[in-house]
Structures are given as C-alpha cells and as structure tokens.
Amino acid sequence: MRPAENIEKLIKNIDIDTNAKTDNAVLGDVIEAFEKSKGKKTSATEQNIWRIIMKSRITKLAAAAVIIVAVILGLTITDGPDIASVTWGDVLKEMEKVPTVIFNMTNVTTFGDNKTMSSESKVYDAGENGCRIDMYMNGEPFMQKYRLPKEKVAYRIRPKEKTYSRFVLSESQAETESDFPRQWVKIILSENYTKLGRGNINGIDVEGVEVHNSELLAGDEGVVRLWVDIETNLPVRMELEGKMMEAGAKRPMKFVMDDFQWDVELDASVFEPNIPNDYKLREEQREEQKSPQQVEQKPPRLLKDKEKDEQPMVKEVVRKLFQACNDEDWDEFSNLWPGLKINQMQKTILGGLEIIHIGEPFKTDDSATWYVPYQIKLKLGEVRKRNLRVRYDETTKRFIACGGL
Amino acid sequence: MIEDKLLIWRFKRGSTEALCRIYNKYKDNLLRLATALLNDTTTAEDIVHDFFVSFAQSPEKLKLNGSLKSYLATCVVNRVRNANKARQRQETASLDGAASVGSNLKRPEQWIIDSEQLRQLNDALAQLPEQQREVIILHLQGGMKFKAIAEIQDVSINTVQSRYRYGLDKLRSILDSEVKL
Secondary structure (H helix, E strand, O other), X not given: OOHHHHHHHHHHHOOEOOOHHHHHHHHHHHHHHHHHHHHHOOHHHHHHXXXXXXXOHHHHHHHHHHHHHHHHHOOOOOOOOOOOOOXXXXXXXXXXXXXXXXXXXXXXXXXXXXXXXXXXXXXXXXXXXXXXXXXXXXXXXXXXXXXXXXXXXXEEEEOOOOEEEEEEOOOOOOOXXXXXXXXXXXXXXXXXXXEEEEEEEOOEEEEEEEEEOOHHHOOOEEEEEEEEEOOOOOEEEEEEEEEEEEOOEEEEEEEEEEEEEEOOOOOHHHXXXXXXXXXXXXXXXXXXXXXXXXXXXXXXXXXXXXXXXXXXXXXHHHHHHHHHHHHOOHHHHHHHOOOOOOOHHHHHHHOOOEEEEEOOOEEOOOOOEEEEEEEEEOXXXXXXXXXXXXXXXXXXXXXXXXXXX | OHHHHHHHHHHHOOOHHHHHHHHHHHXXXXXXXXXXXXXXXXXXXXXXXXXXXXXXXXXXXXXXXXXXXXXXXXXXXXXXXXXXXXXXXXXXXXXXXXXXXXXXXXXXXXXXXXXXXXXXXXXXXHXXXXXXXXXXXXXXXXXXXXXXXHHHHOOOHHHHHHHHHHHHHHHHHHHHHHHHO
C-alpha cells in the first residue's frame, strides 16, 4: 500500500497520547474558573435570566423537546428550577426529625513518602436508644464504642489489647462522633457557601455546596463539601479535603462521611456490647470525659508539703499540653492525655490555640485529682477559662491530664 | 448530538458535571486538532487549556447554532490562527524570517507514530500552505464539514473544497517523491 493512496485514512488515524496528570490539572483550572463565574452571579440574576429565556416561545418548545427526547432515551435531566431541588434551610430540620442513621466515616492522611494512614468507622446511631461506632485502623479492627443513654453507660472495646472500659454516663452526654453530621451541616450552612449544582452519588440525585476556609478547617487550607439528596433534603456525603497538621507537619488529608442510611430500622442487638469473656476491664473513669460544667467545683484545700512539691510538675503538664495544641503536636498531646482519643473535630478546635494564663494547681479533697486554672484563646476566637484536671498515673508513674478541656 | 444539547443545557444552568463531561468528551479531539495545526504540542496544550478556562468562565455567552463539536473546534481553530499570526509576526520581525512555520518548534513528541508512513505524513503536512493544511486537518481530524470550515476561513465552500483537493494532491506529491527517494 502506497502512502499517497491512503492519505485521508492516515490523517484520520493520527493520534496523540494525553497526559492524565496534565488533564487533571487543566480540568481543575477549568472547574475553578467555572465555580468562580457561578459565584459572581446572584441567584436573583439566575432566576431573571431563566424567566427571560422561558418567555421565549421557541425556547419553551425547544426545552420541552429536549425533555421529551431525554425521557424517551431514559436520561435524567437534573437541572432546572421546575425540578425538585434542595431546600438548604430545611436540611438540619430534616436530620433532626430522623431517629436513626447509619453512616461511614473515613479519614486518610498521606505522608511524605506517599504512605497513607487510614481510619474507617461505621456509625450506628439511634439517639436515646444507643449509638455504636466500629473503628478500624488501616483495615484492622481498632475499637468499638457503645453509648447507651437509657442505661447511662458507655463502653469502649479494644480487640487488639483484649480490653474494655465501662463508663457511667452523666445526664448530659459528651460529644461523640455520631453528632458530626449535624454539627457539620450546622457549620457549613451558616457559612458563605458556594453551590456546586447537581450531581449523582451512587444513583442518588444530589445538590452540593462547598466552603473554603470553613470554620471546620480552623485555619488550614482546604475545602468542605456537603451533598444533599434533592428528594429528602438529607445529607448523602460530607467531605473535608485539604492540608492539615498531622504529626508535626502539614499533610494532605481527606475526611469523608458517606453511605448514609437515614431512618433505617436498627435492631436492639446492634447496641448490645459483645465483650468476649477473656477481655479485661480497664481502669478508667467516666469522670475523665465529663465537661468542666458537669463537675461541681469544690473550694481549694490547703496543700500538704509533698503536694506543694508536686505542684510545679502538675502545672508543667498543663503548659506542655496546651503548647502541644498550639504546635498541633497531637502525639505529644496523646502522651500527656493518654485517656483521650482526640478526634478530628477536637483537633480543629484546639489546634493553634493561644495560652493566656495558667494558674496554680490546687486540690479540693484527698483524691488524686488536681485542678489547674487556665485561660486559653481558641483559633475561632473563643476565650476559654476553666480548670484542667490532672492526676497521678500509678501505672506510668507520672502526672497526666484527665479532664476539664 | 442529543447528549450535547443536554450537556449544554445543563452547563448553562451551572452543572459542573456537565462541564467535566464536555471537557472529557472533546479535549483529545481539540488537542489533536490544535497540535496538527500548529505542529507544536506545547502551544497546542496551552491553547486548549486557555480555551476551556475561557469557555468555563462564561457559560451565559454560549450561543450554539450548530453542533457542540463544531463550535468547540471553531473556537480552538480561531485561537490557533491567532497564535500562528503572532508567531509569523515574530518571525517576520526577526532576521531569520525565512524559516518555515513550525520548523524550529518543539515537535509533537506525543504523536503516536506507529509507522514510517505517519512520520512522513506529519512532515508532509508541515510543508503545506497554512490554509490548505487547516482545511485538511479540520475536515479529517476535526470532522468538520466544508461549510463550517468555509465560515471559519471566511471563504466560499468551493474555495474550501479546492484547498482540500490541492492540499491532498500536494501531500500525495510530497509523499510519492519521498517514497521514490
């Protein structure tokens, strides 16, 4: 075959490789430009434009034709004011109406050598009837948490250690991860969010919003997105993506809550802690989880000579703890407060805090608990003035923080 | 075609998903087109990149009479023509103005030249007059009709068809002579 005889075919067959990385970068720029252009327009303008367009008889007929053709072809048109859309003001209300929910939480942090650390949790929440969280670290079972408000008790089961803890719950429940979706929605929808338009997640038509520099990021770079089912006004997916302080450096991190099953029937057996016989009870007290407001503060008592010697060490623990928060050094934080598994929400709230004052440690009774007055300023502006609780840990022979943040 | 109409409809209503679909559907075609016209991959990539950013910035300005594919190709071709004009001005201004267009540029290394024929074809295309090369590439690579090309070049369809015919003849001639050598 001579080349001249097949020129047309040859030219048609000329192809080039496209670089996936370049593609993604270009598409990123394109989407950013699109989002910015959408941000410039007010919804009122969009409504007006729509009305102007639809006033045209030709446009009406054309749009109708497109819709008819789409229906015939089984396609879904997901944009347009005449089709159901999310009422953002109702999302939180709808969530509060629903008594049960199951959802997944995934947190992936990428380190410098491209190694990732991931944690996954499945949350079963039935409000007053109980909450269970199954946590996995890098794919392995890490911890099961049960909170049973009716029985006023909570459990933490650690399969690797074959231990469990049992706590007595106070009347007012401490914050748990099961509250995250509601807290996130509340924060996101109170902020200056940008609408992302329609999408489809696992067959569900959704509308999304996103917030840059959200309060949830506490000053870190990143974006928070919320996707809501247009039919039910209930969240389908929430994600936080950005660079967060982790182990002393800013690292790419993605936190996702998804696979929501709202108003699902949950059998009572889901909330029955299944503790194997060979698991040992850990000596922890629910007291450690109490918020400062829950602790009735008794007046200070006079310190004994030995306690006076201990006073500087107790104060130093508190200073180091808040310094760790300031530095966002969560390894150090966990070392000083081993009983608290600090979660992402707490990290974002406490990260970068400013120490205003640390007072002199005091005791109120003969228990091992010390109280240390402190005043800190959180990155979000809140000034917190409370007493941190510190106790001597007989196992590790050192003072550790145990409550009062 | 119907999908394109829906995509445009959704894109104009603010659908990022529709924009992504348009990008993914046509980017390769547009990049091929720009690369073929410029014989310079880097500039082609820049042009397609800039075009899509511009496209995304003003969905409300989009007025489509014909096909989306043809509209996108026309926009990219216009940008390529502007780039070529700018390049020619630069070359005219320089003392080395005699160099042929594209001869000293980064060659499209990404071309999948799976045969010697295609390499020869690539070289031959670069030797065609710009307007003939444009017609051939727009028609064969871009899948554009002669009528649409005539609108871009602002000439009659007959002229476009003549350019296409002359262009192909010249290509045959170049390729035949190379084969004979």
